[in-house]
Amino acid sequence: MGKAEGRNQTPIAEFVLLGFGNGPELQPLLFLLFLVIYFVTVAGNILIIALVVCDQHLHTPMYYLLGNLSFLEICYISTFLPRLLASLLTGDRTVSVKGCIVQLYFFGILIAAESLLLAAMSYDRYLAICHPLRYATLMNGRVCCQLLAGCWISSFLLCTMVNIYTFQLRFCDSNEIDHFFCDFSPLIKLSCDDTHILLLFSFSIATLGTLVPLRLTLTSYICIITTILKISSSTGRQKAFSTCSSHLIVLTVYYGTVIVVYVVPTTNTPKVLHKIFSVFYTVLTPMMNPLIYCLRNKEVKESLRKGILKLVSFGNSYRR
């Protein structure tokens, strides 16, 4: 308990999230920027869900997983962006300690579920490309539901285990968090309890939660790429690759930014740079996902085109 010595012991009830500083010219600009990002993300992901639910051609495990990923992205970005928008608008940057930990809890569950879901999507592509003949028996609606349930339950359990401890922490040092949302490490630094064991525990869980899905994903893609390279006709090769290229781009964006945030040392880089990287991995990945699928995936593009045509003809007949 050496950490507590010599510190002010009055417990803190509220944190101040410093966000992006308090330059008065910057706030409206940032508000607009994040509002546009939030709107595009939610609208784009709702569009994907609507296409997957409404279009019969997209009723396959691959697109069910995609629809569920879009749903997850909406929840994920909604755990912190609305609060950031409100504080940019009103200038009120305080958040209660309990509120902060609850935000951290949901954020953790969703980010863990996302990396597991991305791994499940790679597994689906792996079966489709490396075992095409057995695909229909190995991957069906039931297996797809089981994979999804597995993702949600394990991320829920892992985050609950960490947060049982976080909820019991006392905070009494300083109440300023130099970040734009309640992230784990800035929060833990403010505690006046002994956090060594919690840090070790959460570090192991975070490593496990990142490395296991990353390994599954990499293994799937190594098999996929070797299989694709063995296909002799170039049109066949292109066709096989086109079904997984969108997912590969989403994966690269996700893991690329996560790795940059964790590998770039935080002690020597300026805080601003760290915040900008955090924006990339928290805000931009959910926004990129629908854009990539709508622009690159043939079936999604086709479904979108048909949907728009239907809407237009519906509008015309309504007007007549």
Ligand SMILES: *[C@@H]1O[C@H](CO)[C@@H](O)[C@H](O)[C@H]1NC(C)=O
């Ligand atoms: C999520 O997955 C389930 C089970 O596979 C599926 O029935 C559902 O339609 C999916 N949700 C979306 C929004 O795609």
